[in-house]
Amino acid sequence: MSKKKKKEENGWENDPDIQAFLEQADKQGPWSEEDDKIYTIGGLTNDKDGDFMKFQNKINKKENDKDE
Numbered sequence: 001m002s003k004k005k006k007k008e009e010n011g012w013e014n015d016p017d018i019q020a021f022l023e024q025a026d027k028q029g030p031w032s033e034e035d036d037k038i039y040t041i042g043g044l045t046n047d048k049d050g051d052f053m054k055f056q057n058k059i060n061k062k063e064n065d066k067d068e
Contacts, residue, residue: 012018039048047053 039046
């Protein structure tokens, strides 16, 4: 691969708009440091302790008991 072709493919790395965005994305928000460490998977918040699934199972159990 020629140097010119490689430079064109990696041009986004040197784009000032991309660099500004990446610098902004790495900054801590206006919230506390503790809240800045939310448990996420794939960028979405996740229930680390599985409390939501426990709640869902409890609801399902009550519905199944009512149907019997």
